[in-house]
Amino acid sequence: MVGKICGTGSYVPPHVMDNDDLAKIVDTNDEWIRERTGIGKRHIIEEETTSYMAGQAALRAVEQSGIDPEEIDMILVATSSSETIFPCAACEVQRTIGATHAVGYDLNAACTGFVLAFNTAQAYISAGFCRTVMVIGADSMSTLIDWTDRGTCILFGDGAGAVILRAQDGNPVCMAAHSDGKKGPALTQLSRHRKGWENEQNKESYIHMDGQGVFKFAVRKVPEIIEEVLEKAELKLDDIDYFVLHQANRRIIEAAAKRLKVSMDRFPVNLEEYANTSAATVPILLDELNRDGRFREGQKIMLAGFGAGLTWAACLFEW
Ligand code: UT7
Numbered sequence: 403m404v405g406k407i408c409g410t411g412s413y414v415p416p417h418v419m420d421n422d423d424l425a426k427i428v429d430t431n432d433e434w435i436r437e438r439t440g441i442g443k444r445h446i447i448e449e450e451t452t453s454y455m456a457g458q459a460a461l462r463a464v465e466q467s468g469i470d471p472e473e474i475d476m477i478l479v480a481t482s483s484s485e486t487i488f489p490c491a492a493c494e495v496q497r498t499i500g501a502t503h504a505v506g507y508d509l510n511a512a513c514t515g516f517v518l519a520f521n522t523a524q525a526y527i528s529a530g531f532c533r534t535v536m537v538i539g540a541d542s543m544s545t546l547i548d549w550t551d552r553g554t555c556i557l558f559g560d561g562a563g564a565v566i567l568r569a570q571d572g573n574p575v576c577m578a579a580h581s582d583g584k585k586g587p588a589l590t591q592l593s594r595h596r597k598g599w600e601n602e603q604n605k606e607s608y609i610h611m612d613g614q615g616v617f618k619f620a621v622r623k624v625p626e627i628i629e630e631v632l633e634k635a636e637l638k639l640d641d642i643d644y645f646v647l648h649q650a651n652r653r654i655i656e657a658a659a660k661r662l663k664v665s666m667d668r669f670p671v672n673l674e675e676y677a678n679t680s681a682a683t684v685p686i687l688l689d690e691l692n693r694d695g696r697f698r699e700g701q702k703i704m705l706a707g708f709g710a711g712l713t714w715a716a717c718l719f720e721w
Contacts, residue, residue, distance in 0.1 A: 404574055405527040405535060405567030407721065409467025412689040413458035414445035414561040414676060421556070428552040435556050440652025444559025444677035446544045452484045453491040455562035456540035457498030459685070463536065463564040464499055471499045474566070475532040477506035478523055480515025480539045480681040482710075483546055484508060487595065491540060501536070512589070513648050513709025514579075515539055515681035516563070520705060521577045521717050523567050528574035538564040539681035546591050548608035557650070558609075559677035563685025572720075576635040578627050579715035585619065588612045589710040620650065620708045621657040627716045628662065628706055635718050639664055642718070643701040644691065648708055649673045649683035658706075670696075680709070697721045 420443040421432035479492040492506030516539030523535040540562035708714040
């Protein structure tokens, strides 16, 4: 059995901050941000929350798929910024969409979270445990960043994306996933719920990142894992219609495409509009491409994510 996408949805908050707005807060400018990252603006929550955005994306996916929410067996939400530790965001989504027969849980692997949740859902479907799974990536990165640190605050935005997978006869998808815990310090966000946090410097409670270290890791590991999945699938780069990568920095995507010697035409990018929404980048982009009518039945799509942990993962599936 294999999980086929039967509906997608996404939600971003209406409040927009462009690069000029950021230049009023930190020492930066539109030209630097565009040139170094490809980012033009980001959507930022006001009253909304991570699970609210996840629920809205899920409702849109349900509407597009035409399925009855009671058919959903499982809801997985990839997030590292839910407004509650518990109940998990997935149970909030269950309530929002009325998926009364589903089990829901969250999965945290930062920016790699959605691809890992997608792989997890595919594994449940292939094993015959589930028939219909909602997979969501949702993050409110604006609640985690230090708005006085120009090295990180320019990169991130808020949003959520969702896909619904339905079991169909067919071979399981090809996937791969890795972690390197030794490189964990390259990208950290300490929990505000740890003992003694209130006595520490407030700055400790925000994202810390070795930008160049993460950049180099991504440029090396993304092409590697794509090749790994292709080898398992006994396919070639030319067989892939779209490479849907985690949207962290346009230059990372360009460098990965160059290493693989694949034209950027097959690497869609939407950083200009949304910036890096962490676990939400891949499903938001999938929803955009789907609603633009870019996908055709039988096309081969490679997902690849990378991020804190450090973690990286990929999945090859047919539309
Ligand atoms: O989801 C995964 C999350 N993380 C990532 O994907 C991050 C990956 N890394 C990156 O995207 C890039 O490393 C950054 C965009 C974070 C930084 O770009 P960079 O080309 O690596 O810049 P840099 O850190 O080497 O800084 C170059 C210069 C420095 O000035 P000097 O020392 O050359 O005078 C920085 O101080 O740019 C300066 N700079 C800025 N200038 C204007 C750093 N941040 C900014 C800024 N505005 N926001």
